[in-house]
Amino acid sequence: MRCPAAxxxxxxxxxxxxxxxxxxxxxxxxxKNAITDEVKMPVTLPQWLQDLRRDxxxxxxxxxxxxxxxxxLGVDKDAVMDxxxxxxxxxxxxxxxxxxxxxxxxxxxxxxQLRHLEELAEAFRMLFAGTHPNDPIIVDLGxxxxxxxxxxxxxxxxxxxxxxxxxxxxCAMRRFGEQLASAAARLDAMPHNVRHWSPSLASxxxxxxxxxxxxxxxxxxxxxxxxLDVAALIAExxxxxxxxxxxxxxxxxxxxxxxxxxxxxxxFCDTLQNAGFQLYADDTGNIEIKRRTGARTHRLRYAxxxxxxxxxxxxxxx
Amino acid sequence: xxxxxxxELASVEEQLNVLECPLDQSLFVVGPPxxxxxxxxxxxxxxxxxxxxxxxxxxxxxxxRRLVALMIDGSxxxxxxxxxxxxxxxxxxxxxxPCDTRDSFAYIWPTxxxxxxxxxxxxxxxxxxxxxGQDLPPEFFEYASRYVARTMTVFAxxxxxLKRECTTxxxxxxxTGLDDPAMLSQNHRNTPEVSRLAEHFHSGRLPAAAVHRPxxxxxxxxxxxxxxxxxxxxxxxxxxxxxxxxxIIIDRNNMGQALRDxxxxxxxxxxxxxxxxxxxxxxxxxxxxxxITVVNKGSAKGLEFATxxxxxxxxxxxxxxxxxxxxxxxxxxxxxxxxFLVYGPGDLTTMAVAALPGTDVLERP
Numbered sequence: 264m265r266c267p268a269a270x271x272x273x274x275x276x277x278x279x280x281x282x283x284x285x286x287x288x289x290x291x292x293x294x295k296n297a298i299t300d301e302v303k304m305p306v307t308l309p310q311w312l313q314d315l316r317r318d319x320x321x322x323x324x325x326x327x328x329x330x331x332x333x334x335x336l337g338v339d340k341d342a343v344m345d346x347x348x349x350x351x352x353x354x355x356x357x358x359x360x361x362x363x364x365x366x367x368x369x370x371x372x373x374x375x376q377l378r379h380l381e382e383l384a385e386a387f388r389m390l391f392a393g394t395h396p397n398d399p400i401i402v403d404l405g406x407x408x409x410x411x412x413x414x415x416x417x418x419x420x421x422x423x424x425x426x427x428x429x430x431x432x433x434c435a436m437r438r439f440g441e442q443l444a445s446a447a448a449r450l451d452a453m454p455h456n457v458r459h460w461s462p463s464l465a466s467x468x469x470x471x472x473x474x475x476x477x478x479x480x481x482x483x484x485x486x487x488x489x490x491l492d493v494a495a496l497i498a499e500x501x502x503x504x505x506x507x508x509x510x511x512x513x514x515x516x517x518x519x520x521x522x523x524x525x526x527x528x529x530x531f532c533d534t535l536q537n538a539g540f541q542l543y544a545d546d547t548g549n550i551e552i553k554r555r556t557g558a559r560t561h562r563l564r565y566a567x568x569x570x571x572x573x574x575x576x577x578x579x580x581x
Numbered sequence: 582x583x584x585x586x587x588x589e590l591a592s593v594e595e596q597l598n599v600l601e602c603p604l605d606q607s608l609f610v611v612g613p614p615x616x617x618x619x620x621x622x623x624x625x626x627x628x629x630x631x632x633x634x635x636x637x638x639x640x641x642x643x644x645x646r647r648l649v650a651l652m653i654d655g656s657x658x659x660x661x662x663x664x665x666x667x668x669x670x671x672x673x674x675x676x677x678x679p680c681d682t683r684d685s686f687a688y689i690w691p692t693x694x695x696x697x698x699x700x701x702x703x704x705x706x707x708x709x710x711x712x713x714g715q716d717l718p719p720e721f722f723e724y725a726s727r728y729v730a731r732t733m734t735v736f737a738x739x740x741x742x743l744k745r746e747c748t749t750x751x752x753x754x755x756x757t758g759l760d761d762p763a764m765l766s767q768n769h770r771n772t773p774e775v776s777r778l779a780e781h782f783h784s785g786r787l788p789a790a791a792v793h794r795p796x797x798x799x800x801x802x803x804x805x806x807x808x809x810x811x812x813x814x815x816x817x818x819x820x821x822x823x824x825x826x827x828x829i830i831i832d833r834n835n836m837g838q839a840l841r842d843x844x845x846x847x848x849x850x851x852x853x854x855x856x857x858x859x860x861x862x863x864x865x866x867x868x869x870x871x872x873i874t875v876v877n878k879g880s881a882k883g884l885e886f887a888t889x890x891x892x893x894x895x896x897x898x899x900x901x902x903x904x905x906x907x908x909x910x911x912x913x914x915x916x917x918x919x920x921f922l923v924y925g926p927g928d929l930t931t932m933a934v935a936a937l938p939g940t941d942v943l944e945r946p
Binding site for chain 2: 472473474475505510572573574575576578
């Protein structure tokens with residue numbers, strides 16, 4: 264994975280590019296080759312996060328009496344991805360066969376969350392290399408079980424302070440996310456962070472007056488959903504952003520590299536740019552991940568958008 | 582009073598953007614308390630005045646008009662909206678403006694504007710600068726943009742509006758044709774401790790300002806006072822120990838008068854002033870000098886003091902609606918360094934206590 268502009272955007276050093284001929288008419292138009300050093304080292308999650316996953320996910324699945332042989336929680340492994348968790352797109356609030364909604368979420372975390380965590384942790388490591396955001400607000404769209412929160416703490420340190428807005432239509436996902444966050448706090452990770460869980464952007468409970476805090480929006484694997492209305496999503500996101508304030512907003516997009524699941528990306532990209540965001544990275548890349556069977560390369564699609572703090576208050580029509 | 586120098590102002594980019602806006606161009610600026618709106622209003626008026634005379638600065642309340650007058654040292658005209666319109670209309674129409682029979686401060690704007698239109702009145706000033714525009718009626722902006730000045734600079738913060746019927750930013754924009762407002766985002770006045778208490782009462786859509794000053798280690802304090810004498814003792818001791826400028830914000834003028842009289846007696850040789858609307862004595866008060874100034878909440882708008890005592894706290898909390906929250910927000914942000922919330926002799930109600938922040942923000946007795 265290459266995330267060339269990310270940290271530079273964050274540091275506000277866009278001028279860096281001008282000396283390398285990468286800025287044309289004050290707009291970054293081509294960043295693909297800005298940094299050529301592909302990440303070769305496998306992504307390593309911090310020990311507290313490995314412990315958390317072991318205690319709350321892998322051992323719970325492994326120690327469950329229903330997990331025998333090729334079966335996990337009583338379901339054949341081959342059926343889990345397609346049928347039980349639907350590659351992350353299932354309706355997790357519905358039971359499936361003998362599995363409860365909580366079982367389905369646990370299986371999602373068991374089979375899919377680790378890779379998503381590794382991707383986001385690596386992206387945040389690049390984004391914040393050499394700097395540290397000051398008490399940002401993390402808005403995680405389709406958050407799953409606290410994946411973006413765990414990833415950012417993995418990259419920035421377990422004591423980093425942020426507000427986490429986790430949006431997921433699945434109540435079971437949000438519930439398990441809070442369970443992981445509470446368990447992380449017991450491991451002294453993110454003990455002071457405030458979490459706001461919501462089924463939708465429009466219903467996010469945010470009682471602070473608008474401010475100037477940096478906002479990091481995570482859009483990870485959300486577009487795998489074929490029913491997603493991207494324009495409506497961004498309109499709702501803008502509604503929330505205006506409630507949060509006028510600070511800088513960075514949007515990190517990650518998804519599978521498969522073509523079919525990125526069909527909504529052009530609309531997403533155009534709508535964000537029309538809302539004043541600038542595109543700083545748009546590419547497909549690799550990260551190295553480590554498994555018991557050895558290291559392997561994982562390919563993903565990623566993009567990074569950034570909008571500077573708002574200098575004009577947009578008034579609606581009277 | 583402590584104001585940033587020109588160079589300090591210019592070092593702040595967003596303020597520089599305001600100062601560098603072409604002087605023949607209208608400008609709309611919103612900013613939270615401490616963001617420098619009044620200072621920028623004065624600077625912009627001064628810059629315009631260097632090229633064109635007859636620039637006018639308009640405010641809502643008389644104490645802010647007085648502060649502006651002190652800052653510009655008489656070089657530019659500063660008036661309250663009420664007084665300006667009264668004489669402007671008379672000068673140009675030849676009769677006093679029509680007012681509501683029950684309220685001489687309530688102009689009948691439609692009649693006035695119809696008369697101005699019939700008289701084919703044209704703008705006669707190059708530039709009008711308005712501070713705290715949210716407190717002025719929307720019709721004033723229509724009147725001003727049609728008949729007073731073609732170019733306007735308006736500073737506002739609707740999150741500090743004290744009246745239920747305040748003018749919204751949209752109304753100002755619609756009445757004047759101004760562009761969407763530029764936002765000021767930096768608080769140069771309050772310590773982080775004071776700002777945190779103020780933000781507890783902040784409601785509205787304008788983002789809270791980022792505080793520039795370092796922490797002072799001095800949390801705002803809640804003080805119980807047995808009677809007015811003990812309040813006076815607290816204030817006079819504070820002045821004798823720290824000096825500087827002290828603002829006392831009261832709810833009732835008779836309480837303010839008693840504090841003023843008692844403090845004058847206890848602190849001979851120290852400036853102790855009270856402004857009341859009935860006395861209209863603002864021109865005798867120099868809030869830029871050290872000493873004690875007693876004002877009610879309506880007259881505190883736009884002022885700042887090193888130390889502020891908000892007495893009669895039980896009259897201001899609990900904040901049961903946005904207007905009352907805005908009042909507490911505005912009053913708290915008058916304090917640069919130290920802030921005291923004074924109540925007593927009775928206890929605060931349970932609801933009032935619940936309306937206050939925790940001990941990490943407000944030190945309790």
